[in-house]
Amino acid sequence: MTHSFYPPQRTLMGPGPSDVSSRVLGALARPTIGHLDPLFLHLMDEIKTLLQFAFKTNNALTLPVSAPGSAGMEACFVNLVSPGDKVIVCQNGVFGGRMQENVERCGGIAVMVQDTWGEPVSLDKVEAAFDEHPDAAILAFVHAETSTGVHSDAKALCALAARRGALSIVDAVTSLGGIDVAVDEWGVDAMYSGTQKCLSCVPGISPVTFSERAVQRIKERKHKVQSWFLDMQLVMGYWGGTTKRAYHHTAPINNLYALHESLVMLQEEGLAAAHARHRRNHHALVAGLEAMGLAMAVAPEHRLPQLNSVLIPAGVDDAALRNALLNEFDLEIGAGLGALAGKTWRIGLMGFGSSERNVVYCLAALEAILQQQDVAIMSGKALKAARAVFAQD
């Protein structure tokens, strides 16, 4: 016989999922109602409005895809890429590679622009790619690379795409809620995010938004969208709102209660205040880590406040340290991914998890375990350095 599962109370400071507040967990557990219940349809309208607020957009086609961020990514590509389309894909980490997979599985041609992992997307290289491929229909890039902790200039990249007559697809999985995202001002054509990063909701839902230009492109498609589940023309029938709602699939009701609550919390705090909180806690964490003698992997001007890549000091057993943090402190931090596996740790300060408490707890736990493993660090300085940053505000 299998027994019920009772998870421990972890502190989640990896690349996501991030800590979920009890308000959001409470919303998740409210009684399920039907996906065609008038009260649920009203909730859907509110979620749409709240997502427009979070994305800073008036896009009518703004909704939560009923599956994780990977499906949100796929929703953007399968709806916008037709067979034979050329797509310029920027890769400066893991997720650019996944975009390439998506383009190719849609029958498109991916033109790859490679940048070093840990550095932002180079505008010059993208310009050069458009020079070489003036017929490129789409530019796709990652705003906040979860695998490296790097921030690229989404505004400039979208402007570049627009100048070249291409649509832009932007991965905002880790950026939304943590740093500024301004869909309308930047002229983003399609953007997808995830709920389990800076929105601090449970994983499993992917907010997306499509510009009018993107909707036009979808309507003009000559080749049916290859995914029935992710076909926006069909999904719109359920989420549309203006006409009678058509059943498409059963929405993940309880997850949408939770997403709604997390967005209400974001609205209560305000976007600017949420971003400032992410920045302040980031600076405090970095001050603490540096005071300990550790070094960051990304140059200061490109760092994401919500995802801090730290170089693993020489001689440290990466897995042993992360296991000790998990087992002795119930604290999860992230391993490096891909090219950075074994070289970096990724410390998330995302959404509800971006708190002074988590900064202090992480520094204290990390210092304790590094000392225990006889790693040469500067002891007893980290908390003071972090608290000095808190005191500045």
Added chain:
Amino acid sequence: MTHSFYPPQRTLMGPGPSDVSSRVLGALARPTIGHLDPLFLHLMDEIKTLLQFAFKTNNALTLPVSAPGSAGMEACFVNLVSPGDKVIVCQNGVFGGRMQENVERCGGIAVMVQDTWGEPVSLDKVEAAFDEHPDAAILAFVHAETSTGVHSDAKALCALAARRGALSIVDAVTSLGGIDVAVDEWGVDAMYSGTQKCLSCVPGISPVTFSERAVQRIKERKHKVQSWFLDMQLVMGYWGGTTKRAYHHTAPINNLYALHESLVMLQEEGLAAAHARHRRNHHALVAGLEAMGLAMAVAPEHRLPQLNSVLIPAGVDDAALRNALLNEFDLEIGAGLGALAGKTWRIGLMGFGSSERNVVYCLAALEAILQQQDVAIMSGKALKAARAVFAQD
């Protein structure tokens, strides 16, 4: 400012989602842990074993797809259908049509076998389709048609497919947990279900299982699976278990807590006992409805105990009645779908919602509203008829 959302406590007796028990809602709200946490990986193994129990299979490739049943359906088709493949698709309700969409979007050729809505799939017609298309690679059909409340003979259909050298894809969205499903005994090659029907979990997850023959077919594919998110070769890397787990996407952690709990409850009750409960409550509901003077839409031998299609009496305003049930009794029943819209109601008795309490409540509420609308029914007889069935056990 948008406020928190507090749904009412509905009684869900439509085609799903069904009533979710407080045990499952409690599991849903437990603290989120990471998708690579060793404790979570252990939970994944338990879920796999519990799903094998529910599907009655030893299939190694048995797992919950991180999205609703429609995505589970798509996972079966995109992995098994290659461009040019001929697929015999049986349609006797809404969901056969969705299968056709899936086949065609994979570049396959759908050979449709049509049956009257409200009747099961005809074995003779399927035999004839194989005679005409001996090169058909796959037979696809719905075990329990949610749109009509009809049960088809999955065992005989799978045997037929095997005799013709074709794989079988079976929709068990509404059957799993409510009536017998025996994947290994029947020789099913691919089956998908949903969590929000007879498993009485929240919506958003789709359990799937693939036979060894199906896995072989996937491995021999020459054309990449068109969906990156649903590519079983990649998903297996995370759910596989035998080798090191590779990150594919962030699993919907909390939904999997809930699915685990609902499967633990099913294991505690036992499959045979759960099926007997569904049958008994179905017979009681039907006895009550017929005592009231209402008629069932499906012949007794083809009825699903978990989804009861009732003919709407002449002169009744369908929408007004369902609204009155919802507003005055917080009771949701389902409308007819597609060809049966306006002609039937669909009353679900699924999973946790298949209870004596729900049978009694539904009969009482329905009788009250029908009387209120001056519909000629036999009053005061329904509960007695239903209770006579309960008393038989």
